[in-house]
Amino acid sequence: MTSTAPGAPTPGSDATRSDLAAVRVGTPPESLVVHGTPVQLIDVVKDYGAGGRALDAISLEVHPGEFVALLGPSGCGKTTALRAISGLETIDSGHVRIGGEDVESVPVHKRDIGMVFQSYSLFPHMTVAQNVAFGLQMRKVSRAESTRRVQEALDLVGLGHLGERFAHQLSGGQQQRVALARALVTRPRVLLLDEPLSALDAKVRVQLRDEIRKIQQETGITAVFVTHDQEEALAVADRVAVMNAGAIEQIGTPEDLYLRPATEFVAAFVGLSNRLDGVLEHGRVAVAGQDLVALPSAVQDGPVVAFVRPEDVLLAAAGLPAIVISTSFLGAQRRTVVQLESGPALTVQHATSEHPQPGDLVHVAFSGRPVAVAASV
Amino acid sequence: MTTAAAARVADSVEPRTSGRRPRRSRFGAVPSSTTGTIVLVVIGALFAIPIVALGWFTFTTASTGAFTLSHYAALFDPAQASNYSELFAGIGNSLILAVIVVAIVLVLLLPAMLLAELRFPRAHRVLEFVCLIPITVPTIVLVVGFVPVYQVVQSVLGSDPWTLSFAIGVIVLPYAYRPIQANIGVLNLTTLTEAARSLGASWPVAVWRVVLPNLRRGLLSACLLTISVVLGEFTIANFLGQNTFQTALLLLQQTDPYISAFFAVVSLLFVFALLVVISTAGSIGRPRRKRKS
Numbered sequence: 164m165t166s167t168a169p170g171a172p173t174p175g176s177d178a179t180r181s182d183l184a185a186v187r188v189g190t191p192p193e194s195l196v197v198h199g200t201p202v203q204l205i206d207v208v209k210d211y212g213a214g215g216r217a218l219d220a221i222s223l224e225v226h227p228g229e230f231v232a233l234l235g236p237s238g239c240g241k242t243t244a245l246r247a248i249s250g251l252e253t254i255d256s257g258h259v260r261i262g263g264e265d266v267e268s269v270p271v272h273k274r275d276i277g278m279v280f281q282s283y284s285l286f287p288h289m290t291v292a293q294n295v296a297f298g299l300q301m302r303k304v305s306r307a308e309s310t311r312r313v314q315e316a317l318d319l320v321g322l323g324h325l326g327e328r329f330a331h332q333l334s335g336g337q338q339q340r341v342a343l344a345r346a347l348v349t350r351p352r353v354l355l356l357d358e359p360l361s362a363l364d365a366k367v368r369v370q371l372r373d374e375i376r377k378i379q380q381e382t383g384i385t386a387v388f389v390t391h392d393q394e395e396a397l398a399v400a401d402r403v404a405v406m407n408a409g410a411i412e413q414i415g416t417p418e419d420l421y422l423r424p425a426t427e428f429v430a431a432f433v434g435l436s437n438r439l440d441g442v443l444e445h446g447r448v449a450v451a452g453q454d455l456v457a458l459p460s461a462v463q464d465g466p467v468v469a470f471v472r473p474e475d476v477l478l479a480a481a482g483l484p485a486i487v488i489s490t491s492f493l494g495a496q497r498r499t500v501v502q503l504e505s506g507p508a509l510t511v512q513h514a515t516s517e518h519p520q521p522g523d524l525v526h527v528a529f530s531g532r533p534v535a536v537a538a539s540v
Numbered sequence: 541m542t543t544a545a546a547a548r549v550a551d552s553v554e555p556r557t558s559g560r561r562p563r564r565s566r567f568g569a570v571p572s573s574t575t576g577t578i579v580l581v582v583i584g585a586l587f588a589i590p591i592v593a594l595g596w597f598t599f600t601t602a603s604t605g606a607f608t609l610s611h612y613a614a615l616f617d618p619a620q621a622s623n624y625s626e627l628f629a630g631i632g633n634s635l636i637l638a639v640i641v642v643a644i645v646l647v648l649l650l651p652a653m654l655l656a657e658l659r660f661p662r663a664h665r666v667l668e669f670v671c672l673i674p675i676t677v678p679t680i681v682l683v684v685g686f687v688p689v690y691q692v693v694q695s696v697l698g699s700d701p702w703t704l705s706f707a708i709g710v711i712v713l714p715y716a717y718r719p720i721q722a723n724i725g726v727l728n729l730t731t732l733t734e735a736a737r738s739l740g741a742s743w744p745v746a747v748w749r750v751v752l753p754n755l756r757r758g759l760l761s762a763c764l765l766t767i768s769v770v771l772g773e774f775t776i777a778n779f780l781g782q783n784t785f786q787t788a789l790l791l792l793q794q795t796d797p798y799i800s801a802f803f804a805v806v807s808l809l810f811v812f813a814l815l816v817v818i819s820t821a822g823s824i825g826r827p828r829r830k831r832k833s
Contacts, residue, residue: 249738251734251737251738270737270742271734271737271738272737272738272739272740272741272742273740275740276738277738277739278734278735278738280731280734280735282728282731283728284728284731284732284734284735286732286735286736286750286754287727287754288753288754288756297736297739297741297749298739298740301739301740301741301745302740342735345735345739346738346739349739349740355738
């Protein structure tokens with residue numbers, strides 16, 4: 164005998180099949196479309212006393228309707244920056260502006276924000292519809308309009324048929340969708356997403372991140388998205404701010420960050436890079452006996468570190484001799500680590516049609532694409 | 541099937557299954573239903589026999605042991621009302637004390653616990669330590685400490701029985717703290733309140749609309765345990781010379797053991813009823829889970 168929550172989908176059940184048909188992100192109705200609002204952080208400092216400086220005079224400008232991701236390792240201050248925008252964290256100095264208005268002294272509940280949290284944050288004692296209606300009740304929206312807008316918001320996230328369920332009767336992905344609907348239904352000035360996908364499994368994460376991006380684009384809302392997953396940040400954001408030790412290392416489009424990292428940290432954190440010692444001279448860098456074009460940078464001629472992406476290293480018929488150390492199948496590609504006879508190890512990303520085996524002697528060559536360089540320390 | 545559709549499949553089939561867990565125990569095999577029934581009957585008898593015997597005692601005569609209702613008739617006899625006036629006054633005092641002590645729990649302890657949980661997490665351990673101290677100190681030791689304090693209390697507030705609520709409010713702290721803290725422990729109150737505030741709720745509204753409804757079970761347990769402690773408290777009232785249900789019961793026992801036994805049974809049944817209420821309180825208003833075979 165098994166017990167099942169009413170309406171909870173069970174694999175293979177009729178309920179599950181109807182869910183599959185129903186879980187489709189809708190087109191936002193007019194009630195959910197907003198005029199994007201600019202958000203600014205200006206020289207924001209946040210100290211945790213003995214815990215150290217969480218935000219070290221960071222400045223960030225998010226344009227109306229823009230989707231900006233804060234990317235960085237654990238403890239870099241990205242969540243603190245998001246919470247500073249929301250008002251859940253007070254700041255020690257600097258300015259937080261939403262819509263051009265300083266909001267440092269405005270309490271959280273009056274900042275007109277929508278927020279989705281990392282951990283599931285649906286109110287357990289309320290149904291899905293009651294959860295979504297909560298923000299509207301706080302704004303004293305009439306019951307009739309609230310009912311309509313709740314339904315529209317749930318339809319937008321593909322859960323219009325689950326309004327009577329409770330949080331414990333939903334999957335993690337569904338709970339985060341409801342949280343998204345709850346954050347959007349009040350038409351907030353800015354949508355703040357604090358690692359909303361990190362508790363979900365890989366497939367749901369990819370699906371939901373795409374849905375979040377689609378909804379953000381269609382509603383026109385300004386969004387700030389915190390993540391430590393660089394692939395996630397690059398996939399959804401208009402711009403990405405890479406943070407490290409309480410400071411922003413670089414802000415730019417995903418292409419900028421990946422192809423033109425400004426610092427060694429960004430090059431190492433965003434994507435996978437081969438870190439090679441070289442010598443920079445007149446815009447060209449000598450690496451492992453090869454002469455490569457360096458991306459424009461402020462780095463002085465002399466010893467540098469060059470960052471070569473694995474996809475810019477090729478297995479070739481001729482080139483630098485190397486021994487295969489290991490190889491792994493990634494689905495669409497294969498990644499192989501080789502040890503150059505001249506010294507450093509390189510990671511090579513190549514087609515699955517090539518099957519190098521550990522111990523094989525191969526030759527590698529560089530694609531010739533310009534590489535990022537940073538001053539050697 | 542498209543990638544998106546495949547992803548939807550994964551998302552939609554993710555919900556936890558609510559099927560019954562297999563009968564496993566970390567201590568070994570789960571006993572059979574027959575064994576379970578025998579254990580239940582033996583333990584039930586252990587509790588029931590003294591209570592039934594006590595109840596039966598109230599229907600017997602002292603000399604012959606024959607069945608009689610005369611003791612109960614005396615309870616409603618106006619001519620003997622003065623024999624029981626102290627008892628009824630004691631019951632009234634205990635009920636007033638219960639109300640005041642529950643109010644102390646709700647007005648002082650609960651806000652302190654919420655503040656420690658939501659705003660001052662470092663105070664959490666201190667609060668827990670303070671709340672658990674009374675259970676480690678014998679009541680008689682506490683009373684010795686209360687006596688000089690109550691000399692001051694009586695000079696300021698008088699010597700009415702309700703003033704006992706301050707002392708009893710201290711000894712109920714462990715019983716009130718534990719169920720509330722257990723309830724807080726299974727909720728992520730910080731995230732829930734932050735979510736409520738981000739949606740436009742002020743602190744008081746977030747606590748009223750989100751925190752308290754989710755702490756209902758813990759609060760109810762705390763209140764009912766508090767009531768049972770107050771109704772069963774004897775030492776403090778006796779040493780501070782106050783008339784409560786337990787002290788009156790002891791006095792009555794010396795003159796009318798039958799009615800004293802009757803009220804003892806009633807108080808036991810009342811506490812059992814409270815325990816039943818506690819165990820079922822959490823399911824009230826919650827979505828019922830339908831069983832499927």
